[in-house]
Amino acid sequence: MNPSPSQRTPVAVAVGLMVRADGAFLMASRPEGKPYAGYWEFPGGKLEVGESLRDALAREFEEELGVRVREAQFWRSLRVDYPHALVDLQFCRITAWDGEPQGREGQQLSWQTLPVTLSPVLPGALPVLGWLAQEGG
Ligand SMILES: Nc1nc2c([nH]c(=O)n2[C@@H]2O[C@H](COP(=O)(O)OP(=O)(O)OP(=O)(O)O)[C@@H](O)[C@H]2O)c(=O)[nH]1
Numbered sequence: 001m002n003p004s005p006s007q008r009t010p011v012a013v014a015v016g017l018m019v020r021a022d023g024a025f026l027m028a029s030r031p032e033g034k035p036y037a038g039y040w041e042f043p044g045g046k047l048e049v050g051e052s053l054r055d056a057l058a059r060e061f062e063e064e065l066g067v068r069v070r071e072a073q074f075w076r077s078l079r080v081d082y083p084h085a086l087v088d089l090q091f092c093r094i095t096a097w098d099g100e101p102q103g104r105e106g107q108q109l110s111w112q113t114l115p116v117t118l119s120p121v122l123p124g125a126l127p128v129l130g131w132l133a134q135e136g137g
Contacts, residue, residue, distance in 0.1 A: 008086050009086065010079065010086045010087065010088045011046055011085055011086065011087050011088065012046065012047040012053075012056075012087075012088045012090060013044055013045065013046050013047070013087050013088065013089050013090065014044050014045065014046075014047055014053050014056035014057040014060060014090055014092065015041075015042045015043070015044035015089050015090065015091045015092070016042060016043055016044055016057050016060075016061060016069070016072065016091075016092050016093075016094045017042055017075070017091060017092070017093050017094060017128070018043070018067070018094045018097065018101070019093055019094065019095060020111065023113060024111040024112060024113050025042075025111070025112055025113075025132070026042070026043065026101060026109060026110070026111055026112075027040045027041065027042060027109070027110050027111075027112050027116065027118060027125075028040070028041060028042070028043045028064070028065075028103065028107045028108065028109050028110075029041075029107050029108040029109075030107065030122065031105045031106045031107045032106065035082070035084045035085075036122055038120075039120050039121065039122040039125075040110075040116075040118045040119070040120065040121045040122060040125065041121070041122040041124070041125040042091070042125055042128065043060065043061060043064050043065055043101075044056075044057065044060050045060040045063075045064070053074065053090050053092070054072060054092075057069055057072055057092055057094070061094070061097070063104065063105075064103075064104055064105055064107070065099075065101040065102060065103070065104060065109075066099055066100075066101065066102045066104055067097045067098065067099045067100075067101050068097060068098040068099055069094055069096075069097050070096040070097055070098060071094065071095045071096035071097075072092045072093065072094045072095070073092060073093050073095070074090065074091075074092050075091045075092055075093045076091050076131060077089060077090050077091065078091070078124065078127055080123065080124040082123075082124075087124065089124055091128060114129065114132060114133055115129075116129060
């Protein structure tokens, strides 16, 4: 069955790697009701119409985690073709924030170092672990 054109239009997604001074990074489980519920990913979400990457990141982190992003740098992008959507993931490193992350949408949170002890990891989050390994964690 051919997908409808709307399913093939890339959707921009802002994703943040919160990295602590000790090198640990935050992962979150996808809440019930979303595709790939229970899979581990990096917090973030889709850009709204007219929204910048930075604004989307700040909004998603406030909504999902109750965290105010203070410093974020674009890191890498990745296109992933899922059956449910074609996504352009824009990964940012978040190095300064206010507040302690809380799972405001029922998601579990976990600070991780390499190798991660969580599974399953979302296909669109797995390459990030390789990139981190290349950079020495
Ligand atoms: N947040 C996040 N999304 C990712 C990652 N990797 C990845 O493929 N994605 C995909 O990017 C898309 C993000 O959509 P979402 O459903 O989390 O976004 P959202 O919070 O705006 O959801 P909503 O549609 O319920 O408002 C999903 O298709 C998800 O599978 C990741 O590491 N983090």
